[in-house]
Amino acid sequence: MTTQQSVGITAPAQLERWDERFYCHEDVYIRPGMTATYLANQGRQRSWSEGLNNTLVGIFGQLRPVGNAWPRAVNLWETSWRRKVGALHEQFGPNEGPKPANDKVLDFWWRLSAGHRSGGWDRLMLPGPGSLSLADLQKGPPLHAVIQQVVRLRMGAKKDYLAWFGESVPRALAGNAWRPMMWLDPLHGQNAIVYYGAENWDHVSELGRVLPVPDAAWQARAESCALQAWNTSEFLQRK
Amino acid sequence: MTSTDNESWVVWELMGSTDGRTRGAMTALLGTTAASAAYQGWDLTLKLSSVGSDGHWPHVMGLWRVPDDATLGATLAHGWDDGVDENGFTWGKSKLYKKLHGDLRAGHTAYLFEYLVADTPSALAALKTPDLVFAETLAPWQGVAVWSAADLFKLTEREWQGIGAAGAPGIREATGWWAVLTPDRDIV
Numbered sequence: 001m002t003t004q005q006s007v008g009i010t011a012p013a014q015l016e017r018w019d020e021r022f023y024c025h026e027d028v029y030i031r032p033g034m035t036a037t038y039l040a041n042q043g044r045q046r047s048w049s050e051g052l053n054n055t056l057v058g059i060f061g062q063l064r065p066v067g068n069a070w071p072r073a074v075n076l077w078e079t080s081w082r083r084k085v086g087a088l089h090e091q092f093g094p095n096e097g098p099k100p101a102n103d104k105v106l107d108f109w110w111r112l113s114a115g116h117r118s119g120g121w122d123r124l125m126l127p128g129p130g131s132l133s134l135a136d137l138q139k140g141p142p143l144h145a146v147i148q149q150v151v152r153l154r155m156g157a158k159k160d161y162l163a164w165f166g167e168s169v170p171r172a173l174a175g176n177a178w179r180p181m182m183w184l185d186p187l188h189g190q191n192a193i194v195y196y197g198a199e200n201w202d203h204v205s206e207l208g209r210v211l212p213v214p215d216a217a218w219q220a221r222a223e224s225c226a227l228q229a230w231n232t233s234e235f236l237q238r239k
Numbered sequence: 240m241t242s243t244d245n246e247s248w249v250v251w252e253l254m255g256s257t258d259g260r261t262r263g264a265m266t267a268l269l270g271t272t273a274a275s276a277a278y279q280g281w282d283l284t285l286k287l288s289s290v291g292s293d294g295h296w297p298h299v300m301g302l303w304r305v306p307d308d309a310t311l312g313a314t315l316a317h318g319w320d321d322g323v324d325e326n327g328f329t330w331g332k333s334k335l336y337k338k339l340h341g342d343l344r345a346g347h348t349a350y351l352f353e354y355l356v357a358d359t360p361s362a363l364a365a366l367k368t369p370d371l372v373f374a375e376t377l378a379p380w381q382g383v384a385v386w387s388a389a390d391l392f393k394l395t396e397r398e399w400q401g402i403g404a405a406g407a408p409g410i411r412e413a414t415g416w417w418a419v420l421t422p423d424r425d426i427v
Contacts, residue, residue, distance in 0.1 A: 032325035061319040065249055065311065066377075068332045071325050145315070147377060201315035204335070205247060205308050208376035216358040219411065222378035224335070228318050 018082040021127050023184055024054065025193055028120040030071035035061045038073055038116035039230040041109070052086040054079040057134045057182075057235050060146060060227035066204075067225035073117070074148065074227055076182075076195075078134045084124070125193065128162035128183035130170070137181060137235040143197025144236065146181070146227040147207060151192045157218035158185060158192055165194060168212045178207040181235075201226075245307040248336040248373055249281075250383060253328040255297035260328055262288040263425030265299045268327040277321035278303075280310035284343065287350060287418035288426060297427060300352065300418060311335075334375060336383060339364050341371035347387035349394040353415030355382045355404055362409025369404065384415075391419065 030038055042059050054077040062072035079087075091106075127133070137143070153161050165183045173180055173196070181195040196207060204226070214220040229236055253265045266286050273283040285302035292298040305311045314321070357363035360379040366372055369384035386402045388394035394417065405413040 029330075035319040063315050063319060064251075064321055064323060064331070064333060065314055066333055066335045070331050070333075071319065149377065201312040203308065204311060204315070205245070205337070205376055208337070208379065211377065213360060213380060216380075220378075220380075221356050221412070222375075222381065224375065224377040226315055228315075 019080050021133060022079050022081045022084050023057075023125040023127065023182075024075075024077040024079065024084065025123045025125060025184070025186070026075040026077070026120060027069075027122070028073040028075065029069065029118045030062075030073050031116060031118055032071065034116040035071050035073060038113065041113055041116065042073075042075065042230075042232075048083075048087040048090055052083050052090065054083055054087060055134060055234055057137070058146070058233040059230045060148075060233070061230065063226040063228055065226060066147075067227075068223050072225075074225075123186040123189070123191070123193065125184040125186045128166055128185050128192070128194075130166035131183045132181055134235055137197075138238065140179065141199055142236045142238070143179065143181065143199060144229050145198045145201045146229055147178070147196045147204075148225045148227055149194050149196075150223045150225075151194060151214075152221040152223075153190050153192060154217070154219035155190055157220075158190060161214060161218050161220065162192055164214065165192070169194075172210050172212050173207075176206065176210055177203045178210075197229075246338070247305040247308070247311055247376060248338055249303040249305060249333055250336065250373075251301040251303065251331060251333045252292075253299050253301075253331045254295040255299070256329050257297070257427070260297065261425055261427045262297045262299050262421060263427075265297070265328055266421040268324060269299065269301045272301075272323050275322040277314055277317040277323075279313075281305055281314065285350075286421045287352070288421040289352075290417040290419065292416045292418075293414050299421060334383075335377065336373035337376050337379075339372040339374050339382070340367070341369060341385070343385070344370060344387050347389055348420045349388045349391045350418045351384075351386040351394065351398070351402055351415055352418050353384040353386075353404055353413050355384055355410055356380065356412035357382070358409040358411055366404055366407055366410065368402075368407075384413075391417070 057076045057078045060074040062070045169180045178196045178198045181197045183194040255265050269286050272278055282304040284304050287300040289298040357380050363382045369386050371385040373383040375381040384404050388397050404410050
């Protein structure tokens with residue numbers, strides 16, 4: 001049974017949606033002193049059945065000078081609805097569903113990582129209008145220094161906020177050391193998650209000086225975090 | 240205390256536990272951090288123990304002054320391996336600020352510390368009654384207001400006279416708590 005058949009979708013326009021970009025944010029509570037150990041153990045791809053692998057855009061460690069809930073790590077996966085739902089079905093679906101060929105690989109990783117982290121929180125997300133893809137990021141300079149903002153918004157304001165972000169932030173940062181990377185829309189919530197990147201940490205205050213301020217009517221409340229990208233992050237790789 | 244455009248201020252919060260990560264022990268950790276290589280140039284201007292913090296106890300705070308972007312950038316470049324003993328607290332958080340106006344008062348030991356969310360950066364900047372106001376570097380419509388007194392008795396009298404940013408024009412959220420300069424003896 002394919003994922004499309006399972007929900008009875010047949011319209012061609014809807015079938016195309018299965019291949020649209022889709023993201024997963026994983027916020028990870030790290031055990032004391034285990035940030036580097038956790039990051040080193042995290043692969044760039046998880047081992048699901050062929051065709052269902054999700055790509056690890058970035059894996060990051062929280063830096064202490066700016067951010068919430070340290071020690072902390074962040075994983076950002078890029079995928080499609082088809083791949084993500086397929087992988088979730090393999091991991092969490094009913095017992096009679098398809099079994100991944102490599103359960104043992106996942107089990108081994110899970111046991112090893114259990115000593116590195118204690119839990120976390122995840123969000124499934126859509127790209128905001130104009131949000132860059134992994135392929136887009138790989139065309140630019142490697143952005144090792146990343147600022148993440150989790151922006152809580154008034155109910156109903158998220159769509160306008162993300163449209164504004166895609167329109168105004170790239171323009172405001174044109175020519176700046178900092179670049180907008182992704183602006184993402186978690187399903188079923190009032191938060192947006194946005195990322196800015198620079199090649200190094202030399203100009204953090206400059207980012208604050210040039211960022212436009214969101215409309216007061218959206219009642220934005222931002223949590224800002226400084227994240228260092230781990231070197232195996234896919235968005236840092238150049239072919 | 241003088242202010243420059245280049246300087247930053249950083250507020251740390253450390254969340255402890257009753258099995259040894261006391262306010263006193265976490266304050267000692269702040270002092271150790273201030274002397275470490277990764278935080279060279281950072282000035283730990285206040286070491287506070289919270290009374291009634293929002294969400295966790297034991298709870299301490301550190302207010303750091305960072306003289307310029309180069310010093311901040313050098314610390315960030317150390318990565319997560321900055322020499323801080325993460326067994327010394329259960330979790331921590333930090334926010335990066337620019338000073339809008341005001342100063343710390345010499346000799347004061349008791350504080351009302353408020354996190355604020357304003358409608359706009361200008362609404363935050365218009366807040367003149369606190370002793371000290373900061374705006375978040377990366378979200379300048381959010382900030383901190385600090386009110387202080389010589390001791391908790393004097394702070395109580397300020398409370399009766401009316402302090403706190405709640406209700407000020409354009410202030411959407413104000414969440415605060417009392418804090419005292421952590422004494423040298425270990426306190427839980």
